[in-house]
Amino acid sequence: MKSGPEVARSCAFFDVDGTLISIKSMFSFLEFLIDELRIGESERVKAYRAQLQQMIAEDAPREAINRFYYSLYAGLDVELVARLGQQWYRLVRSRKDLFYPRMLEEIRRHQQQGVRIVLVSGSFRAILQPLADELGIDDLIAAPLAVQQGCYTGELTGLPTIGQGKAAGILAYALEHPIDTADCYAYGDDISDIPMLESVGNPTTVNPDDTLRSICQQRRWPIIEAA
Numbered sequence: 001m002k003s004g005p006e007v008a009r010s011c012a013f014f015d016v017d018g019t020l021i022s023i024k025s026m027f028s029f030l031e032f033l034i035d036e037l038r039i040g041e042s043e044r045v046k047a048y049r050a051q052l053q054q055m056i057a058e059d060a061p062r063e064a065i066n067r068f069y070y071s072l073y074a075g076l077d078v079e080l081v082a083r084l085g086q087q088w089y090r091l092v093r094s095r096k097d098l099f100y101p102r103m104l105e106e107i108r109r110h111q112q113q114g115v116r117i118v119l120v121s122g123s124f125r126a127i128l129q130p131l132a133d134e135l136g137i138d139d140l141i142a143a144p145l146a147v148q149q150g151c152y153t154g155e156l157t158g159l160p161t162i163g164q165g166k167a168a169g170i171l172a173y174a175l176e177h178p179i180d181t182a183d184c185y186a187y188g189d190d191i192s193d194i195p196m197l198e199s200v201g202n203p204t205t206v207n208p209d210d211t212l213r214s215i216c217q218q219r220r221w222p223i224i225e226a227a
Contacts, residue, residue, distance in 0.1 A: 009177065011184045012110040013141075013170055013196065016121040016128065018189035019206045020103050022227075023092060025123045026069060032088045033081070048072050062192055066122045066160040070145060074154025078147055081126045089130035100226035103187070103206065107135060110185065116177075120169060120186075120196060122162045141169040167195035187224075197221065 017024050034040045048071070055065050073081070092098055107117055116138045119128055124143040132140055143161050146153040159165035166188075174181050182201035188194075189206045194215070197203035204222045205212055216223055 009114075009116055009179055011116045011118050011173075011177075011179055012107070013118050013120045013184065013186040013200065014103070014107070015166075015188040015190070015193055015196070015206075016119055016123060016131070019100075019187050019193075019226075020107075020119075021099055021131070022097050023095075025121075025127050028092060029085065029088050029123075029127045030069070030072070032091070033084060036084055036087070045072070062122070062162045063160045063165065066143065066162050067156060070124070070143065070152070070156065071154040073145070073152040076152050078126075078150055078152060081152070082129070085126035086130050088127060093130075093134075100206070102224060102226040104135075106187070106224070111136065115185070116179075118173065120161060120166050122160055122165075139173070141166070141173060163192045164195045166193065167199040170196060170199045191215070 014020055017026075034045060039045050052065070052068060055068060110117060117136070118139045118141060119132060119137055120141045121128060122143055124145050125140060128140050128142055131137070141161060144157040144159075146155045146157045159168055161169055170181065170184075170186070173179070174184075181199055184200040185202040185204065186193075186197050186200040187204050187206055188197055189208060189212075191209070191212045193205075194212075197205065204224055205216045206224045207227045208216055208223060213223065215221075
């Protein structure tokens with residue numbers, strides 16, 4: 001039995017799409033899901049796809065797109081989606097360019113140092129868990145999908161894990177564990193990841209676009225060219 005205060009542990013928080021992997025996991029899985037369930041020709045899915053494409057074309061807030069994305073999952077069995085997530089991951093894992101090798105090195109370096117690794121993503125657990133299992137990831141901060149009677153409702157129980165939602169997720173995680181965020185690391189590739197990067201003492205950007213690169217240079221944040 002431990003005595004006295006528990007020693008704080010350092011964490012490294014990794015965004016997933018564009019930071020760790022080269023694909024958009026949610027949209028890749030969406031096409032796989034629609035094909036596997038053979039619902040591509042249904043009026044519901046056609047209308048859903050049209051609205052999703054319109055939101056993307058109109059540059060709607062990523063948080064709004066994220067919430068709408070999960071509306072298609074309403075009524076789907078959680079265990080069924082988890083099995084499909086495993087099947088999807090086996091398929092995309094066969095791609096030689098799925099992971100950025102430089103970022104796998106970064107994860108291994110932190111693991112060797114005893115740093116806890118946490119994925120922070122707007123994707124959900126069903127498609128993140130297989131990846132996390134393979135890499136020995138300690139925890140996930142993912143989209144908080146609502147579930148009733150073993151099925152998804154198509155809604156979230158809290159903020160999308162995007163933008164401020166990522167920072168809020170990290171803060172909540174730090175409060176639940178003996179972690180000082182000043183001693184933690186974060187990796188992100190998009191300007192929407194800035195709140196997450198600002199929430200830790202050691203932020204690093206990965207493959208930033210020109211806008212994010214300029215911000216990083218102003219703030220003297222490290223940049224990793226992993227592509």
